[in-house]
Amino acid sequence: MNNLKKIEYSLKKRKRQESRFKIYGLLGIATAVTFLCIILSSIVMEGKKAFLSTYIKLEVYFDPDIIYTNNDQKEEDIKFANFQKIIKNSLNSFFPEISDKGELRKLSNFISSSEEENLMKLVLKNKQLVGQKITLWLLASSKIDVINKNPDMELIAEEDRLISDLELNWLNEIRSANNIKSNFNKNFFVKADSTEPEQAGIWGSLVGSFFTLFITLILSFPIAVAAGVFLEELAPKNKFTDFIEVNINNLAAVPSIIFGLLGLAIFLNVMHLPRSAPIVGGMVLALMTLPTIIIATRASLKAVPPSIREAAIGLGATKFQTVTHHVLPLSLPGILTGTIIGMSQALGESAPLLMIGMVAFIVDVPGSFLDSSTVLPVQIYLWKSTAARGFVELTAAGVMVLLSFLILMNGIAVFIRQKFEKKW
Amino acid sequence: MTEKIKIKSKNVNVYYGQKKALDKINLEIPTNKVTALIGPSGCGKSTFLRCINRMNDTIDICRIEGKIIVDEEDIYSTEVDPVLLRAKIGMVFQKPNPFPKSIFDNVAYGPKIHGIVNSNDELEELVIYSLKKAGLYGEVKDRLNDTGTSLSGGQQQRLCIARAIAISPQIILMDEPCSALDPIATAIIEELIDELAKNFTIVIVTHSMQQAARVSQQTAFFHMGSLIEVGRTDQIFSTPSQKKTQDYITGKIG
Numbered sequence: 001m002n003n004l005k006k007i008e009y010s011l012k013k014r015k016r017q018e019s020r021f022k023i024y025g026l027l028g029i030a031t032a033v034t035f036l037c038i039i040l041s042s043i044v045m046e047g048k049k050a051f052l053s054t055y056i057k058l059e060v061y062f063d064p065d066i067i068y069t070n071n072d073q074k075e076e077d078i079k080f081a082n083f084q085k086i087i088k089n090s091l092n093s094f095f096p097e098i099s100d101k102g103e104l105r106k107l108s109n110f111i112s113s114s115e116e117e118n119l120m121k122l123v124l125k126n127k128q129l130v131g132q133k134i135t136l137w138l139l140a141s142s143k144i145d146v147i148n149k150n151p152d153m154e155l156i157a158e159e160d161r162l163i164s165d166l167e168l169n170w171l172n173e174i175r176s177a178n179n180i181k182s183n184f185n186k187n188f189f190v191k192a193d194s195t196e197p198e199q200a201g202i203w204g205s206l207v208g209s210f211f212t213l214f215i216t217l218i219l220s221f222p223i224a225v226a227a228g229v230f231l232e233e234l235a236p237k238n239k240f241t242d243f244i245e246v247n248i249n250n251l252a253a254v255p256s257i258i259f260g261l262l263g264l265a266i267f268l269n270v271m272h273l274p275r276s277a278p279i280v281g282g283m284v285l286a287l288m289t290l291p292t293i294i295i296a297t298r299a300s301l302k303a304v305p306p307s308i309r310e311a312a313i314g315l316g317a318t319k320f321q322t323v324t325h326h327v328l329p330l331s332l333p334g335i336l337t338g339t340i341i342g343m344s345q346a347l348g349e350s351a352p353l354l355m356i357g358m359v360a361f362i363v364d365v366p367g368s369f370l371d372s373s374t375v376l377p378v379q380i381y382l383w384k385s386t387a388a389r390g391f392v393e394l395t396a397a398g399v400m401v402l403l404s405f406l407i408l409m410n411g412i413a414v415f416i417r418q419k420f421e422k423k424w
Numbered sequence: 425m426t427e428k429i430k431i432k433s434k435n436v437n438v439y440y441g442q443k444k445a446l447d448k449i450n451l452e453i454p455t456n457k458v459t460a461l462i463g464p465s466g467c468g469k470s471t472f473l474r475c476i477n478r479m480n481d482t483i484d485i486c487r488i489e490g491k492i493i494v495d496e497e498d499i500y501s502t503e504v505d506p507v508l509l510r511a512k513i514g515m516v517f518q519k520p521n522p523f524p525k526s527i528f529d530n531v532a533y534g535p536k537i538h539g540i541v542n543s544n545d546e547l548e549e550l551v552i553y554s555l556k557k558a559g560l561y562g563e564v565k566d567r568l569n570d571t572g573t574s575l576s577g578g579q580q581q582r583l584c585i586a587r588a589i590a591i592s593p594q595i596i597l598m599d600e601p602c603s604a605l606d607p608i609a610t611a612i613i614e615e616l617i618d619e620l621a622k623n624f625t626i627v628i629v630t631h632s633m634q635q636a637a638r639v640s641q642q643t644a645f646f647h648m649g650s651l652i653e654v655g656r657t658d659q660i661f662s663t664p665s666q667k668k669t670q671d672y673i674t675g676k677i678g
Contacts, residue, residue, distance in 0.1 A: 307521035309482075310521065311517065311523060314588075315537070316507050326523060
């Protein structure tokens with residue numbers, strides 16, 4: 001066999017190798033994309049239901065006998081009036097045949113308990129309503145909401161179903177009277193956590209996340225950039241700086257819960273900062289984010305071509321001028337990208353925050369860095385571990401909100417990289 | 425030679441870590457003349473050039489012995505500030521390296537950081553003067569706000585020369601300034617070097633012997649870290665006294 005024959009023979013083999021390799025790659029990508037689609041579609045399928053809530057139309061009679069118990073028609077009376085009874089009576093007037101007390105209680109559970117307060121506020125605002133009968137759409141309770149959104153659940157055997165056959169019959173009667181509708185779930189976007197799924201919202205934890213990330217950013221960005229610039233540009237290369245470098249790289253790989261324990265031990269037990277507060281959460285996450293930003297800073301400083309440094313130094317710029325006038329501006333897109341990636345890591349982090357008490361059940365939207373609050377991933381975790389069926393959808397919707405924020409932040413990172421990266 | 429001497433090196437040894445890169449270099453460079461440093465790759469000519477403005481200070485493992493005297497002053501003595509020295513000794517690099525800023529800002533950068541100018545008008549005047557000196561003004565006068573990196577390679581290199589002369593140095597070091605350029609751009613730069621030699625002392629490292637012959641008045645031949653021979657350019661290229669020089673310029677070693 002001459003050489004050309006040999007080459008031809010081996011070439012066939014190499015070509016086969018190449019196509020095999022291509023197929024492996026495609027298989028890998030296909031697998032990844034498939035799993036991603038499955039995850040995303042299951043989350044969206046479940047989560048989209050949480051963006052709607054169910055309302056029931058009722059003729060509400062603001063019975064003066066119930067509202068003004070003392071007959072002196074004061075505001076105090078309205079505040080402490082038994083609006084639960086008003087709702088119960090309204091339901092009863094739609095189902096006049098029901099008289100059993102137990103059944104009536106079940107019936108009144110069709111309407112969310114939050115509507116008692118809403119009706120009270122409505123009457124407070126407009127006292128003329130007392131004695132009148134008006135038609136209102138009232139928020140349904142979570143179990144009615146779940147059944148209404150998932151018709152297949154009606155087919156489940158009664159003992160496993162959320163509501164009994166009797167309640168299902170009532171629901172069907174309401175349906176046939178066209179007294180039920182689905183509307184945009186505003187609560188989800190304006191409220192904090194609640195024990196009742198139909199009243200729970202993501203806003204509280206979103207604000208908590210915002211406060212926490214703000215603290216993380218203002219702490220970690222300047223410290224990390226200063227450290228990165230010093231290590232990369234100014235520090236002498238010796239055993240000591242090598243040691244620091246190795247440790248920073250190790251720090252980036254430390255499990256995040258360790259940072260939570262550190263925060264618990266130092267920020268809470270030694271410094272006595274408030275528990276569950278975004279300021280402490282932000283400090284813990286800043287510790288966690290520092291190595292990420294330092295590494296990104298150093299990498300993007302390294303990527304600035306030495307010719308730019310030489311040009312500046314050759315012109316008689318000092319080290320400081322070289323760095324601040326040329327090197328840092330050129331590496332800023334890389335640094336910002338690294339920062340945003342660190343931030344989105346921090347946004348998705350829950351373990352260290354559990355350690356410092358940000359896992360509490362918080363019903364108020366936090367108003368400052370010192371208020372007790374929770375964050376998005378922890379809120380998702382809390383909802384996931386709650387028994388009520390309505391939280392399943394809320395969990396998925398929470399994941400959707402979290403993912404949208406991650407996508408938004410990563411999108412900003414990509415935009416910064418594309419827009420401000422200088423070519424030379 | 426009767427010329428005034430600008431730079432004088434005395435027994436200069438340079439080490440990169442354990443490796444000796446330059447061995448006992450004694451070289452005198454005359455004022456307002458072009459001195460070419462030639463020799464095969466790795467012979468130490470660039471290293472020597474970078475010793476003159478202490479660019480080698482930025483390399484941690486680089487160590488220098490001996491004296492380099494510029495205007496009667498040892499530049500490696502402790503009183504000399506390398507930043508001040510580099511304001512006096514400009515440098516043009518092998519690869520054109522304009523800042524990714526506008527053409528104007530590229531030239532204005534040096535005067536700005538050294539506080540040479542007092543007003544914006546003065547700065548503009550200086551930038552235009554420097555660009556004219558570098559023979560670039562005519563080509564870029566309408567687009568001074570374009571980035572320096574948008575120019576062609578030869579224009580970029582002339583921009584770097586304009587940038588260097590804007591702080592009016594006395595010496596310009598050129599490290600193979602034409603190695604990345606085509607013959608036409610090279611010819612323009614060579615003409616420019618001739619012109620600049622009236623006002624500046626120029627030291628140029630080059631791989632092209634034709635270039636050394638064309639632009640320089642004095643040539644120094646380096647080989648394996650040693651200075652083999654130095655003399656008037658016409659003499660070096662016609663009647664070199666050393667066999668190695670003869671071999672190099674005729675292409676036998678290199």
